[in-house]
Amino acid sequence: MKYKATYIVAGFCLLIVLVQGAIVQQKPMPVQLIFPAHFPPPVYDFKHNPLTRQGIALGRFMFYDFRLSKDSTVSCGFCHQQFAAFGHFDHALAHGVAGGQGIRSVPTLFNLIWQKEFMWDGGVNHLDIQPLTPLTDRNEMASDLPDLLTKMRSDTQYRRMFKEAYGSDSITSERMFKAFSQFVATMISANAKYDSVMLHKADFTAEEAAGYKIYQKKCAACHKEPLFTDFSYRSNGLPYLEALNDVGRMKITGSTDDNLRFKVPSLRNVLKSAPYMHDGRFFDIFQVFDFYDHGIKVTATTDPLVKDGLSLNAQEKRQLYFFLNTLTDDSFIKNEGLSEILIN
Amino acid sequence: MILRIFLSLIIVVGIVTSVKGQSSFFRMSITHMVGNDTMQRETNYYTPTGEPFTISRFRYFLSNFALLTADDKYISLAPTYFLIDESKPASKIIELPDIPSGKYKGVRFLLGVDSIKNVSGPQSGALAVESGMFWSWNSGYIMAQVEGHSPLIQSPTREFVFHVGGYKVKDQILKYISLTFPENLELSGKQNVTLQMTADLNKWFLPDTIRFQQQPVIMAPSYQAKRIAANYQHMFQIIGIQK
Numbered sequence: 001m002k003y004k005a006t007y008i009v010a011g012f013c014l015l016i017v018l019v020q021g022a023i024v025q026q027k028p029m030p031v032q033l034i035f036p037a038h039f040p041p042p043v044y045d046f047k048h049n050p051l052t053r054q055g056i057a058l059g060r061f062m063f064y065d066f067r068l069s070k071d072s073t074v075s076c077g078f079c080h081q082q083f084a085a086f087g088h089f090d091h092a093l094a095h096g097v098a099g100g101q102g103i104r105s106v107p108t109l110f111n112l113i114w115q116k117e118f119m120w121d122g123g124v125n126h127l128d129i130q131p132l133t134p135l136t137d138r139n140e141m142a143s144d145l146p147d148l149l150t151k152m153r154s155d156t157q158y159r160r161m162f163k164e165a166y167g168s169d170s171i172t173s174e175r176m177f178k179a180f181s182q183f184v185a186t187m188i189s190a191n192a193k194y195d196s197v198m199l200h201k202a203d204f205t206a207e208e209a210a211g212y213k214i215y216q217k218k219c220a221a222c223h224k225e226p227l228f229t230d231f232s233y234r235s236n237g238l239p240y241l242e243a244l245n246d247v248g249r250m251k252i253t254g255s256t257d258d259n260l261r262f263k264v265p266s267l268r269n270v271l272k273s274a275p276y277m278h279d280g281r282f283f284d285i286f287q288v289f290d291f292y293d294h295g296i297k298v299t300a301t302t303d304p305l306v307k308d309g310l311s312l313n314a315q316e317k318r319q320l321y322f323f324l325n326t327l328t329d330d331s332f333i334k335n336e337g338l339s340e341i342l343i344n
Numbered sequence: 345m346i347l348r349i350f351l352s353l354i355i356v357v358g359i360v361t362s363v364k365g366q367s368s369f370f371r372m373s374i375t376h377m378v379g380n381d382t383m384q385r386e387t388n389y390y391t392p393t394g395e396p397f398t399i400s401r402f403r404y405f406l407s408n409f410a411l412l413t414a415d416d417k418y419i420s421l422a423p424t425y426f427l428i429d430e431s432k433p434a435s436k437i438i439e440l441p442d443i444p445s446g447k448y449k450g451v452r453f454l455l456g457v458d459s460i461k462n463v464s465g466p467q468s469g470a471l472a473v474e475s476g477m478f479w480s481w482n483s484g485y486i487m488a489q490v491e492g493h494s495p496l497i498q499s500p501t502r503e504f505v506f507h508v509g510g511y512k513v514k515d516q517i518l519k520y521i522s523l524t525f526p527e528n529l530e531l532s533g534k535q536n537v538t539l540q541m542t543a544d545l546n547k548w549f550l551p552d553t554i555r556f557q558q559q560p561v562i563m564a565p566s567y568q569a570k571r572i573a574a575n576y577q578h579m580f581q582i583i584g585i586q587k
Contacts, residue, residue: 048465125483128465132473133480145474173474174466252482253514254566 028052028165036190038198038226044113044127044185049178051185054165059183061161062176065343068148069141071097076134076180077340079106083333085269086110086187092280100139103244105280107265108273110189110332114227120262120278122233123252131180145173152176189268189332190226197326198226204326211323218292218310222264222303228327233261234303237296244279259301268327285324289317368445368535370411370421372438374580376402376430377544383430391549395556397494397504402430402545403477404488405457405470408520409440412450414528419444425457427470427477428543445532450524451539455577456487458518459511482564484509487517488576490545494556504556506548508572510565517565517573523582540584547579548572 031051035042049055062068066075074097080086086109088094094102104120118124124133134140135148152158153171163169165179196202204212215223224230233249240246240260249258262278276282282291292310296302312320332338376383378399379392386398407425410418421440429435457471462484466473477486486509493502510517529537548554552571562568 119481123482124480125463126465129473129478129480129483132466132478136480145476149474172468173472174468177466254564 026164028054028167031056033186033188036188036195036226038195039111039114039190042113043116044181046185049128049181051182052165054161055179055182056186058161058165059179059181060338061341061343062180063183064340067151067343068135068143069097070143073097074141076131079134079140080109082335082339083272084108085189085273085329085333087273090275092275092283094140096134096137096140097142100142102137102139103246104278105275108269109184110187110268111227111266112187113185115231117231117263121249121252122263127184128177128181131177149173149176187332187338189329191331192268192329193326195226195329205322207319207322208326211319211321212326214312214316214320215323218312219267221305223267228267229264231263233258233263235260235262235299235301236264236292237298237302237306238262238277238281238291239295239297240299241279241281246279248278257301260299261301267324269329269333270324271321271328272333285321286317289320293317366445366534367441368443368531368533368537370440370443371536371538372440372451372541373538374428374436374438374541374543375583376436377542377546379544379546383545385430389546391554391556392546393549393553393555395494395496395549397492397556399430399490399492399545401489401491403475404428404455405477405485406438406453406455407457408454410452411443411446411448412452412522412524414447414449418452419446425461425467425470427475443531443537446530448525448529448531450522452520452522454518455521455573456509456518457485457511461485462511479507479509479564484511484565487573490548494560496556497560498557499560504560505563506569506572507563508569508576510569512565515565515570517570519573519577521577521580523580525582525585527585529585535587538586539582540586542581542583543579544581545579548576550575 029052031053033051062076064075064077066072066078068075079088079094079096081089083089088106092105094104094106096102107120112118112127115127116125118127118130119133124130132145135143136145149171158171159169162171162175166175193202197204222230222232222234222236235248238260247259249261250256252258270276271285274283274285276285276288282288289312292306293312294309296306296309298307378389381389383399383402385400388396388398390396405425405427408423409421411421412418422442424440426438427435428438461467461471471485477489478484479486486507489505489507491503491505494504495502497504508517523541531537552575554572554575559568562572
């Protein structure tokens with residue numbers, strides 16, 4: 001009888017040890033992204049940052065954690081809003097902690113693993129290093145990185161999540177940045193009506209088809225399929241604004257030939273991501289059409305393709321609108337795996 | 345049984361350490377100078393052309409170490425990166441373990457961070473970006489920096505900031521530094537060698553004369569940065585070797 005009790009207690013202890021062991025030893029679970037069949041292979045090298053379920057979860061948590069900013073008011077998701085395809089609805093220029101305002105609009109975030117350089121001027125040369133700018137820019141999250149790391153290291157939840165993602169609870173900037181990448185790498189938008197048409201699963205309406213023709217003739221050379229950008233830096237003739245004094249790509253290369261050039265943005269989800277252009281000066285897609293039709297200001301660096309304007313009559317604008325509408329990817333904008341998580 | 349495991353463990357550890365013990369240990373101890381004076385922050389100095397200034401910060405990266413053998417071959421050492429910081433005494437002693445036996449006549453290293461590490465995303469250790477030695481808006485390491493003040497500068501703060509970087513072909517400022525030992529250094533077995541070196545900030549200002557009024561703030565890859573780097577590649581000097 002006495003022995004029996006001992007056995008039971010011992011057995012129970014063993015069980016606890018085993019269960020705990022199983023919890024503690026839960027390894028980061030590899031995740032394999034499925035790349036769209038009609039896309040080229042991604043340029044991001046996953047070998048140096050293999051995706052795991054826990055890594056993605058950590059990245060998502062950080063993306064929505066406003067405590068990562070200096071005064072705990074601004075998260076990545078504050079500026080990059082999912083319903084706006086991770087652009088920023090309504091605000092022309094990005095605004096961060098204490099109302100600090102930058103000189104550029106918030107770009108959409110998707111299909112980043114096909115992109116080699118980041119920012120409107122391509123100044124950032126690796127997706128993994130990209131979070132450095134918003135985290136530390138005084139007009140964005142304005143954090144001091146050593147302070148932020150100290151703060152995170154004293155947070156038991158972060159220690160646990162880093163341990164789950166990386167096997168140990170050491171919190172380094174390299175791990176933190178790579179976890180951001182893990183999450184943003186999963187932002188893939190390739191499931192709009194346009195994609196179904198290309199994969200022969202749907203058909204354009206007559207208006208959409210007419211709009212597609214106009215797009216192919218007038219826009220596709222720069223906004224190239226299937227990503228709807230060729231990732232080059234060009235000047236599309238957008239008039240320079242003295243107040244912002246943004247020289248674009250020239251700031252990075254120092255070459256006058258790059259004056260007023262900006263990265264060609266994707267047109268995917270474009271109807272969800274107003275306002276438009278690097279400074280968000282157009283609030284409506286029809287203003288963009290009008291600009292290409294008769295607003296182009298030719299300078300030394302203006303792209304030859306748009307020098308004479310891209311004439312668009314009222315009917316063509318409407319057809320183009322209907323085509324651009326087929327680039328809206330609702331499954332992306334409503335993807336629950338990307339949505340905001342509340343952090344208290 | 346336990347004793348036996350313990351004993352064999354000791355033997356294994358012993359073998360490992362004795363194999364490791366076959367290589368020498370190379371130490372570079374750097375003293376920062378301003379001309380003939382040992383550098384101290386917030387102290388008055390003059391540039392070689394007589395411009396007064398004080399120093400608040402002096403930092404630079406060293407990497408890609410190699411030793412030159414007596415028969416003119418470079419032996420690359422294990423890749424390591426060091427951020428030397430005037431305000432951190434320990435950072436001014438560089439430790440390079442596992443030096444193979446041989447006869448050496450000099451050392452070569454890179455002042456800066458090789459271009460591949462400038463394009464490979466975030467790194468850890470000395471290269472971790474929280475040092476502030478990485479430009480966020482135009483990716484790339486600041487290879488060397490000095491900050492301070494000069495009464496000659498017109499701005500309200502009178503501050504000068506020389507952040508020198510650039511890894512792309514057009515703005516390349518990476519400098520390999522080759523220094524010859526005063527005499528050949530013969531290393532065999534397990535030796536401890538310390539190379540005493542100086543790094544003279546005043547070398548930043550000549551032979552291509554840098555004046556504070558010209559451009560007190562350099563914070564991007566540029567022609568000015570290239571001029572400074574061409575000067576500062578001559579800042580190191582070996583003053584002695586201790587075995």
